[in-house]
Amino acid sequence: MRAKGNLSPPQRLRKMHRLLEEAYGPQHWWPAESPFEVVIGAYLTQNTSWNAAARSIANLRAAGALTAKGIRDLPIGQLMALIRPSGFATRKAPALKAFVTMLDAEFDGSMDALAATPTNPLRVRLLALPGVGPETADAILLYALNHPVPVIDEYLRRIAMRHSLEDAAPERKGYEQLGDLVRAAFAADPQTAQVPLLNQQHALVVAVGKAHCGKVARCEECPLLPDLLSLTPAD
DNA sequence: CGCCAGGCCGTGT
């Protein structure tokens, strides 16, 4: 017997995905006009609302700096000024410079060449960059480079806690553990579907998270609450 | 005024 109904944790996560699709529909992520712009957004939105990140991106666009060359040619002080709206400019500006330096030195400045690297070594390389942790690395891999990796964020951690996505009593799960859970939920789908599925999965988690997964729980009208906690194995 | 945002990093256990 499981603690919460008859569904295994991956089954519960898949059911959650279906419920979220019904509630929110297609999300068409990532909002950007190029892979490089996705990278910029991934850095700028760290612990920052997308609205604020979008302001910085608008500043960069107006300055013609939404390209590797644009970031490379901007003096660090000007870069900091342009991305000020999204906060942490003293960390994020050098981090963006470091990404471009890596792209130039190791991939001839080509995002396509970067994307052609196998997923595992590529993830390790991204994680070695300053200002790139697991979520930023995976967001870049999935949304800029089209590699099939799950993106785990704070909202999914809260959902996993509050909805007991694991077998046992709620307990905090590590990044890689939750990643394994997401992978298991979609493992049966064809390889060609992995990227769009994982894209939609994280986008939906953010959609519900913004609305109902505050730091201090405000789950009252969460569309997941009745169904996920029920004991009906509707899959 | 307060808390929070599509995290990461250094330090301490």
Place this chain on the structure above:
DNA sequence: ACACGGCATGGC
């Protein structure tokens, strides 16, 4: 391996 505080700015 985890928990914790600092980091900057804008919205509500």
